[in-house]
Amino acid sequence: MKIRRIASVLLLIFIVAGCANLKAVRDYASESAKLSAYTELTTRFRDTYEREQPYLFGEADRLAQDNDKRRKAAYEDLMKIHQRVSLYMQTLATMAGESAFDLSKEVDSLAGGIKAYPDFGINSKHVDAVSGIAKVVAKWITSAYQERALRDMVKEGNEPLQTTLQGMASLVRCYKKTNENERKTVLGFFDVEIPFADTAKDKLLKVLARAHAQSKTAEYKNVELKYDEAEKGIKSIADGHKKLLENIDKLSSEEVKAMISNFAKDIKTIRENLQKIRS
Amino acid sequence: MALTNQKQVEELADKISECADSIHVRLMKSIKNKEIDQYTAQSIFQDEATLRQRANSLYIDAANCVVEGLSESQKSIMDLIDTAKDKIRTIKKIAGFMDFIADLLVLVAAAYAAKPAPILAALEEIKKDVETLSKD
Numbered sequence A: 001m002k003i004r005r006i007a008s009v010l011l012l013i014f015i016v017a018g019c020a021n022l023k024a025v026r027d028y029a030s031e032s033a034k035l036s037a038y039t040e041l042t043t044r045f046r047d048t049y050e051r052e053q054p055y056l057f058g059e060a061d062r063l064a065q066d067n068d069k070r071r072k073a074a075y076e077d078l079m080k081i082h083q084r085v086s087l088y089m090q091t092l093a094t095m096a097g098e099s100a101f102d103l104s105k106e107v108d109s110l111a112g113g114i115k116a117y118p119d120f121g122i123n124s125k126h127v128d129a130v131s132g133i134a135k136v137v138a139k140w141i142t143s144a145y146q147e148r149a150l151r152d153m154v155k156e157g158n159e160p161l162q163t164t165l166q167g168m169a170s171l172v173r174c175y176k177k178t179n180e181n182e183r184k185t186v187l188g189f190f191d192v193e194i195p196f197a198d199t200a201k202d203k204l205l206k207v208l209a210r211a212h213a214q215s216k217t218a219e220y221k222n223v224e225l226k227y228d229e230a231e232k233g234i235k236s237i238a239d240g241h242k243k244l245l246e247n248i249d250k251l252s253s254e255e256v257k258a259m260i261s262n263f264a265k266d267i268k269t270i271r272e273n274l275q276k277i278r279s
Numbered sequence B: 001m002a003l004t005n006q007k008q009v010e011e012l013a014d015k016i017s018e019c020a021d022s023i024h025v026r027l028m029k030s031i032k033n034k035e036i037d038q039y040t041a042q043s044i045f046q047d048e049a050t051l052r053q054r055a056n057s058l059y060i061d062a063a064n065c066v067v068e069g070l071s072e073s074q075k076s077i078m079d080l081i082d083t084a085k086d087k088i089r090t091i092k093k094i095a096g097f098m099d100f101i102a103d104l105l106v107l108v109a110a111a112y113a114a115k116p117a118p119i120l121a122a123l124e125e126i127k128k129d130v131e132t133l134s135k136d
Helices: A002-018 A023-036 A040-046 A048-055 A058-095 A104-115 A124-196 A200-246 A254-276 B006-032 B038-069 B071-112 B116-135
Strands: none
Touching (some): A023 A058, A023 A200, A023 A254, A040 A124, A048 A058, A058 B071, A124 A200, A124 B006, A124 B038, A124 B071, A200 A254, B038 B071
């Protein structure tokens, strides 16, 4: 009975010492991965010409066609930036995952193997007890390895990630400004033309134009919200990673866990907001 | 044009967009005051739209500058992801070392019923062995 007590004490110690509990990190990383895979605004940037084309004539249209080709050419590289940030975050999530470094399956099959040989004269209850300990030991050891691997990744990854996220923020800004010029081209057209449609004969035309301008105004207002949310999201991902780096040696602290969890929640909310906004 | 960095390009594009904005304000005022005819208004708006396309062209340049500027960071990120994957793989290799632990387990299990001291010693061994493994 004494050994059982020792074993259970050991078990307890190992559980306490070994359980890294990286759930907060995992949540942060997987939410960041999902948000950085949000490419609607990049695609919208690529498709600018399709939307503005009906409102363009002459020289402006010629330039717009040229811009269209160049945006389409840049599209692939722009998408790569999304993919890489997302891939980085997915990898981080995997690293912080429960199953990434989990050996308990191996231990289980091992215990099964031993039980299958009754000739050993080993009581199966004993095997269970020992394999239980082995699982905890394995967990304890692998979680030390896991934390170290995670620490390395976050330390080395922070600088290139921050640079890339700054780049993403600059891109969103360029998309937003391009969209602003598109909006002013489209709505400006109605601004200019509607006042001249002032005869009785033009009444139908004027109403249709006003109704169309109204729906276009609403569309642009919604899209602008998306640029703002995307900017906020990029900032949250960047800040979250910075905090993760600052507290990389204190990941078990409740305070740190709560902080990282909050980043995960914020990023999730931003993604949900983006989905909610009608385009 | 000798503008090489993204910030310069973007600022120029902003200026051009602002000019187009000013033109629009002035144009709308003229229309409201009936200073100009429709044809003139259309031609001024056409110029405004052309300016906006010029600005948008510069925003594409700016975006391309960003992409170029990121190539190094992108490479670091890709390298890092590869390293991380290796690490995950390495620990999977440690799974192979469970064979070794298996031997110990059998020993421990056999000794279990009889003597507690060898068990603790064996556990100590496991701990040491795997600590060494995880340092790699």
